[in-house]
Amino acid sequence: MAAVAAAAGTFARRMARSGVLFPRSSPQVWPQAARQPPGLLPAQRRAFSNNKILVELDTSSGVATMKFKSPPVNSLSLDFLTEFCISLEKLENDRACRGLIITSAIPRVFSSGLDITEMCGKSTEHYAEFWRAVQEMWIRLYGSNLVTVAAINGSSPAGGCLIALSCDYRIMVENPKYVIGLNEAQLGIVAPFWFKDTFVNAVGHRAAERSLQLGLLHSVPEAHRMGLVDEVVPEEKLQEKAVAVMAQWLALPDHARQLTKSMMRKTFRTLSSSHPKTPSRSHFQRTWRC
Numbered sequence: 001m002a003a004v005a006a007a008a009g010t011f012a013r014r015m016a017r018s019g020v021l022f023p024r025s026s027p028q029v030w031p032q033a034a035r036q037p038p039g040l041l042p043a044q045r046r047a048f049s050n051n052k053i054l055v056e057l058d059t060s061s062g063v064a065t066m067k068f069k070s071p072p073v074n075s076l077s078l079d080f081l082t083e084f085c086i087s088l089e090k091l092e093n094d095r096a097c098r099g100l101i102i103t104s105a106i107p108r109v110f111s112s113g114l115d116i117t118e119m120c121g122k123s124t125e126h127y128a129e130f131w132r133a134v135q136e137m138w139i140r141l142y143g144s145n146l147v148t149v150a151a152i153n154g155s156s157p158a159g160g161c162l163i164a165l166s167c168d169y170r171i172m173v174e175n176p177k178y179v180i181g182l183n184e185a186q187l188g189i190v191a192p193f194w195f196k197d198t199f200v201n202a203v204g205h206r207a208a209e210r211s212l213q214l215g216l217l218h219s220v221p222e223a224h225r226m227g228l229v230d231e232v233v234p235e236e237k238l239q240e241k242a243v244a245v246m247a248q249w250l251a252l253p254d255h256a257r258q259l260t261k262s263m264m265r266k267t268f269r270t271l272s273s274s275h276p277k278t279p280s281r282s283h284f285q286r287t288w289r290c
């Protein structure tokens, strides 16, 4: 328990160093239209970047694009998760931003999920901090007030699938090599209940039961059929489609859409307020034999 508390403190300090407020306890409601401060020339584009993620915000449309750029496979390391939360928080605090498209700059992979090297041979404190960061990523993305669209341009197993599932809409590139799903059972581990719930919310109980027990990674057409992704497009149409979907969602009044989203996703507050126990060191070691 002390380790969990220490990890919470460490993660909070990492976020605080970035200048981002932490944590935010309740959803914020943003103005309906992107606004520019009066008297200033509108800067159409703003960008910020770190060594894991690139973010570009088009202030005229209010749409930001977040590109994962952490070779080789955009695995979700502690550093990646921290940068993700910082970037998301910056966008949420930017009154010009209303929507977020998440995609990958790495060919053929959206995200390979949690970084396996973070779960081997580390201290109890590290596991606690890592797990805290995984939860925080999900809480912030699933509970975000922004319209979030996943433009999935590569394989997306496990934690990568969770990121996509946490968005409001998923568009995946049609490619016979790409797969998506929660394959934890194949790895001999159990997807946490909030991974499971997010999956069930997208595909329904029966499809989830089968997919999760067998740890299936689905082809793109199969993922589309079962509702795991909402749309499938050729690679060259992905950006255009993501922008079009975003425009459709942003056409609604923000407050009504945001409150509806918050109502539909209210379970996230349970985790947010209770942060379940971090898996123990022996659990990690047993699972990965390290």
Ligand SMILES: CC/C=C\C/C=C\C/C=C\C=C\CC(=O)SCCNC(=O)CCNC(=O)[C@H](O)C(C)(C)COP(=O)(O)OP(=O)(O)OC[C@H]1O[C@@H](n2cnc3c(N)ncnc32)[C@H](O)[C@@H]1OP(=O)(O)O
Residues within 6 Å of the ligand: 072, 073, 075, 076, 108, 109, 111, 112, 113, 114, 115, 116, 117, 119, 155, 157, 158, 159, 160, 183, 184, 187, 189, 190, 191, 192, 279, 283, 284, 287
């Ligand atoms: C977890 C501890 C136990 C208990 C806790 C309790 C409950 C919940 C626990 C866990 C929940 C976990 C969710 C997860 O996300 S676990 C991670 C699952 N991820 C995977 O299974 C993906 C594995 N990777 C792949 O399938 C493929 O790599 C690919 C499809 C993403 C890409 O294929 P490529 O052919 O393009 O690339 P590769 O040659 O396979 O890989 C290149 C390179 O990258 C390394 N790598 C791949 N995935 C990961 C990863 N997730 N973390 C770290 N590193 C990864 C791979 O080893 C290669 O490295 P080298 O070049 O060999 O050095």
